[in-house]
Amino acid sequence: MKTHSTQTPDAATANVPDDAAKPKAAATDRTFAILELVASASGPLAVKTIGTTLGLPKPTAHRLVNGLIDKGLLARDLETRDVIIGVEAARLAVGILRASLSRAPVRSVLRAVSAELGETCNVGVLDGGDVVYLDRVEVEHWPLRLQFGVGSRVPMHCTAMGKLFLATLPDGMRSRLLASGPFSAQTAHTLTDPDALAAELERIAARGYSLDDEEYVVGVFCVAVPILSSTGRTVAAIAVQAPKVRLSHDRVEQVLPILRRGAEALSAQFG
Amino acid sequence: MKTHSTQTPDAATANVPDDAAKPKAAATDRTFAILELVASASGPLAVKTIGTTLGLPKPTAHRLVNGLIDKGLLARDLETRDVIIGVEAARLAVGILRASLSRAPVRSVLRAVSAELGETCNVGVLDGGDVVYLDRVEVEHWPLRLQFGVGSRVPMHCTAMGKLFLATLPDGMRSRLLASGPFSAQTAHTLTDPDALAAELERIAARGYSLDDEEYVVGVFCVAVPILSSTGRTVAAIAVQAPKVRLSHDRVEQVLPILRRGAEALSAQFG
DNA sequence: TTCAGCGTCTCATTGAGTGAGACGTGACGC
DNA sequence: GCGTCACGTCTCACTCAATGAGACGCTGAA
Known part of the structure; x- marks a missing residue:
């Protein structure tokens, strides 16, 4: 293998005190x-x-x-x-995370979570004010699927993942984002009032998970939990989504531990 | 993908035009x-x-x-x-996404404006005698898009944003820049005469918005409004651009309030 | 075995990167 | 207004690290 033996230029015949702090300037x-x-x-x-x-x-x-x-x-x-x-860096970063999630060992985590829950699961991060799906495992071919494949973007204010990210943001950034525009009403349940949204974010921050009760797509319910870095910061999220007839408030307590276990397994992937 | 537009056509140190090939290999x-x-x-x-x-x-x-x-x-x-x-790349990517969060508010606003107008919008600032695009949200469906990605520079004298900046500059600086001509004729509509340009700038300053009627690219129409700092200074601009068949003088009054609302939201980000 | 394709190593060449120093400029402080 | 200072820009000779053609070795397939 020999990792490029040029670690120290001509260490032999070194009469001078080799300054160790002089790495090659690549x-x-x-x-x-x-x-x-x-x-x-x-x-x-x-x-x-x-x-x-x-x-x-x-x-x-x-x-x-x-x-x-x-x-x-x-x-x-x-x-x-x-x-x-710069913006190119953000693009690159999304690509990197997507690619790093496609590695086999990690892939199986999401698959296991999805299998255990029997519903579609996905992993996403925050980029440029919306949520990007990095990976996704679908269980079934129900009609509403596929609108949101890997790489697609969804709004922050009306999705479980998006609200979760908003809730865990530093105060200054959150308020700036909340100030950055009107929130489109995707459904009748969408929170468009900044105050109502702020209250919802408080709840989310307090309990550590986030729900989407038909706020983005009619008939669809979502639960999201954070994926934490080693420093305890929310760097991504894992979520399950399903038609409301199969997943709703009464099942939340049941799915949370499974999601949390998955989040823990995935957190290693993000430093 | 991959804007790569910044080829730096500056030719400042170009010795001879014979070297067509660019064997630049960094x-x-x-x-x-x-x-x-x-x-x-x-x-x-x-x-x-x-x-x-x-x-x-x-x-x-x-x-x-x-x-x-x-x-x-x-x-x-x-x-x-x-x-x-590799794992370091994932770590780096997480950091990048976190750091790029500061851009999110701008992007959110831009996206909202672009969605409402149904056309490509961008935010730019003046830098060293050029307009440089800070961010941009494109609508996908028209073919001649993308010539000017984020980070690319366009001239001042023949773009809506550029003329807007010129018009709102302090007199001394404006005359210095106007004297720095010559102004290249990008199209038949480009204002190359300093007097005509000065008159146009007066109009722009008076009415508070700027138009580009095929002055830079044939068939493309632009509308730009200023983004003001808390002190009332023009620090940036937001613009919409579209093929003239879809956007022209008759629609200006219609798009202005939407642009202005976006500009106001962006101004708030500088408070 | 022979062949083919890929990874590794060597080495002369060179030009891209380097950094001290000079210079321009804008922001304060008085 | 005028020095002062600190940061950004430019220049330029030097040199070292990157370059890539070519030779070699390995492994697996025909």
């Missing part, structure tokens, strides 16, 4: 380091900060950052010139 | 291309497939793939030696 490594830094930062980052944090010379930091901006992986904040994540 | 670009390819693939990929798909020489493909594997961004399927997404 452009690609640094580029990924920048991307990861911006992705893990709590907010917009100044290029200077990036440079000092990663120990990059000033022009180099700018060159690499601008390269990422050209690719759309990073972007600049409107008012400040700080660096934020 | 290691970082190719690395990201590999990552994206694996992320968007339906299953595990052979290195050979990656190489041929991206046009990489055999050893190069292996080197880059192994580099990504060393970083944990890719991994190998255990039985087949095929390439799959």
